[in-house]
Amino acid sequence: MSETNTRMAPIVVDHPLVQHKLTRLRQASTSTAGFRRLTRELSLLLCYEATRDLPTEAVEIETPVESTTGRTLSGKKLCFISILRAGNGILDGMLDLVPAARVGHIGLYRDHDTLEAIEYYMKLPDDVAERDCIVVDPMLATGHSAAAAIDRVKAAGVTNIIFVCLLGAPEGMDYMAARHPDVKIVTCSIDRGLNEKGYIVPGLGDAGDRLFGTR
Template sequence: MNFPNLTVVNHPLIKHKLTIMRNKDTGPKEFRELLNEITLLLTYEATRNLPTLNIEVETPIQKTIGEMVEDKKITIVPILRAGLGMMDGILNLVPNASIGFLGIFRDPETLKPVEYYLKFPPFTEDHYVFIVDPMLATGFSIKYAIEKVKEHGVNNIIVMSLLAAPEGVKNLLEVYPDVKIYTASLDEKLNDHAYIIPGLGDAGDRLFRTK
């Protein structure tokens, strides 16, 4: 199934690490480490088109012009709580990025997002915002996050997830076709409880051993 603005980062190392994460016997320590490593690999691709500034530097030989990312205009928004597991993977590559936090839980009856916390840094229109959540399932939580970011006039929004379901990707891109999505895997479908199949279970519970 093809979706505009969806990139599945099809890398052998990602496939290898994701297979270990899917295993129900993988513990939280290894799960966290693997999520961090996959996020770093996804970030490499998701930041490929960031604009750069020309900067004069002096090498041991002579002066030259290099390029640098304007990292003070990059903000990471992890969706609490599972999104925290992806935050450090991005910060490893973009350490001066700002962090915004959005706390959402999914209503078990309606499957719609319910906000319980929001704290964003100042945004400008030319900011690049990376919304991160390991599971893009129904897409409702990430759509809510996009809506909140766009209220600040930001248009450069990138979504990063470990897994995505076709239903969620379709739901998201129908409303926000300008948003770019990067994921490690486009899985088969959602089950009757809106869990990704084959998936890997609840990422938050596996990260923090809350079940």
């Protein structure tokens, strides 16, 4: 996929199971264990949608009954790239669906005054430029962290990138569209907006704190 000036419309997964699990995830009363489980389940469903257009090829196989033609994945292999720390909560569900995928990590934190993303760690597979990449982070708020992470991934030679998040804000969607119009976004919901602290509303709180029990 080449970069263009045409904005790619985000994909909001409105499947009833996704929306039901998202509602439970939002609830303040959901326990840490429940939040982790729901995040894993939602991540698997989002991965299903994000990988919908993977290329396939015909192969001849033998079933216990007869010969037949099936389809198997072809083309580039996948790499999941987690934006630390909260992105790690999404990895398990995705790896359940695609266990052979490689995994990369990018460590970023948000400066609370400027809201800019500051990098402190990056480790990607050696062959990442030869793979299609799915970058994951539970929240797309201002979009600064996601855009900064994708800057690094593109600098490593990756040309086909999808961004997956549980929730997004219109401000983050617009920022990503301006910085990376070629990157498809897959999410469960685009919420109302950001509050004065840069948090998504109504949102679900701090995803990292809720995943790791540090709230």
